[in-house]
Amino acid sequence: MGLLEGELAEALHELERRSLRRALRVVESAQDTTVVVEGRRLLMLSSNNYLGLATHPAVKEAARRALAEYGSGTGASRLVAGNLMPLTRLEQHLAAFKGVEAALVFGSGYLANIGVLGALAGPGDAVLSDELNHASLIDGCRLSRARVAVYRHRDMAHLRELLKDAGAARRRFIVTDAVFSMDGDAAPLAEIVELARAYRAAIILDEAHGVGVLGPGGRGLAAACGLAQEVDVHIGTLSKALGAYGAYVAGSSILRDYLVNRARSFIYSTGLPPAVAAAAEAALAVLEAEPALVERLHDNARYLRAGLEGLGFRIGPTESPILPVIVGEAEAALRLSRALLARGVYVTAIRPPTVPAGTARLRVTPIATHTRDQLDVAIAAFAEAAREVALI
Numbered sequence: 001m002g003l004l005e006g007e008l009a010e011a012l013h014e015l016e017r018r019s020l021r022r023a024l025r026v027v028e029s030a031q032d033t034t035v036v037v038e039g040r041r042l043l044m045l046s047s048n049n050y051l052g053l054a055t056h057p058a059v060k061e062a063a064r065r066a067l068a069e070y071g072s073g074t075g076a077s078r079l080v081a082g083n084l085m086p087l088t089r090l091e092q093h094l095a096a097f098k099g100v101e102a103a104l105v106f107g108s109g110y111l112a113n114i115g116v117l118g119a120l121a122g123p124g125d126a127v128l129s130d131e132l133n134h135a136s137l138i139d140g141c142r143l144s145r146a147r148v149a150v151y152r153h154r155d156m157a158h159l160r161e162l163l164k165d166a167g168a169a170r171r172r173f174i175v176t177d178a179v180f181s182m183d184g185d186a187a188p189l190a191e192i193v194e195l196a197r198a199y200r201a202a203i204i205l206d207e208a209h210g211v212g213v214l215g216p217g218g219r220g221l222a223a224a225c226g227l228a229q230e231v232d233v234h235i236g237t238l239s240k241a242l243g244a245y246g247a248y249v250a251g252s253s254i255l256r257d258y259l260v261n262r263a264r265s266f267i268y269s270t271g272l273p274p275a276v277a278a279a280a281e282a283a284l285a286v287l288e289a290e291p292a293l294v295e296r297l298h299d300n301a302r303y304l305r306a307g308l309e310g311l312g313f314r315i316g317p318t319e320s321p322i323l324p325v326i327v328g329e330a331e332a333a334l335r336l337s338r339a340l341l342a343r344g345v346y347v348t349a350i351r352p353p354t355v356p357a358g359t360a361r362l363r364v365t366p367i368a369t370h371t372r373d374q375l376d377v378a379i380a381a382f383a384e385a386a387r388e389v390a391l392i
């Protein structure tokens with residue numbers, strides 16, 4: 001073993017010892033209400049495919065048609081040669097859906113977040129960031145080289161204090177997840193909008209788990225609060241409720257033009273494949289045609305939550321279909337996850353550093369297309385698994 005490998009092996013061993021080592025599991029089927037792993041069909045309760053659109057017939061058909069017409073890749077950065085028609089169509093559709101002037105599609109949510117923060121904020125600016133924001137927003141803050149002030153989770157008094165301190169900054173940005181990805185609670189948007197007005201700050205809102213999940217027709221948290229027009233920069237992924245891949249930034253035409261010129265993760269990265277863009281657009285059309293899917297998602301979440309709470313599980317203060325079953329220690333979360341797997345239920349243990357130490361959890365997410373029977377099977381499996389690991 002070389003010097004580097006020796007050190008890496010030691011670090012991995014240390015992660016293993018602390019129940020923090022991660023490994024990839026191969027999924028041998030489509031991403032649906034169930035998946036096949038090692039030849040066994042498992043009930044899926046860990047995906048962000050909230051509406052089941054990853055396998056919707058209209059979505060797959062749109063991808064097939066775009067593949068036949070446009071081939072597999074865009075060939076270049078969109079500014080160089082890769083601005084294929086399905087991307088433009090998707091952007092126009094997204095802008096109409098969000099009720100804003102324009103949208104710009106990025107390769108992924110991670111790329112959108114580092115691109116937006118890097119383009120808009122810089123030295124001399126202040127970025128005010130919720131402590132539980134997604135890692136891609138945190139990395140975007142770091143890359144921007146702006147002064148970053150982290151406020152306690154959803155703590156508006158703390159945010160106000162930090163805004164006061166940032167009075168001398170050239171620009172102020174408040175950046176937050178709309179729905180916090182590992183807890184399912186929502187940003188207090190009305191208060192954030194008030195503070196942004198009072199302290200002349202711009203709002204960047206990441207609706208990764210809001211779009212397709214919250215608000216009228218799944219238009220997101222800002223729409224749910226009637227505050228869509230107050231948000232300067234709307235970000236959302238195409239990879240979660242919309243079942244495809246990629247992300248968008250939505251807002252004014254000027255914002256879009258600026259990002260085309262300044263967002264490095266847009267400029268220096270190849271355009272989204274046309275079949276993926278077409279799939280995302282078809283998913284958007286399904287969402288518009290069948291808003292009842294969103295209701296079914298929430299019905300399933302309520303049902304599952306009641307079942308798990310009935311068993312004595314502690315579920316964090318979620319305002320979305322993300323049900324965080326807080327376990328505490330990483331090792332206990334891992335044991336519960338394994339006991340569920342043995343009973344045919346796929347729920348991944350979420351451990352530090354994804355969540356704070358001592359709050360390891362199973363992040364349980366139902367899908368709109370899960371049947372009640374499937375959810376009953378899941379609840380029964382949780383009851384048995386919890387007994388096995390002596391958790392409740």
Ligand SMILES: *Cc1c(COP(=O)(O)O)cnc(C)c1O
Pocket residue numbers: 108109110111113134136177181206208209237238239246247
């Ligand atoms: C998943 C997620 C992202 C990253 O999106 P990808 O398209 O998976 O790269 C960004 N922000 C939040 C809040 C997320 O949950």
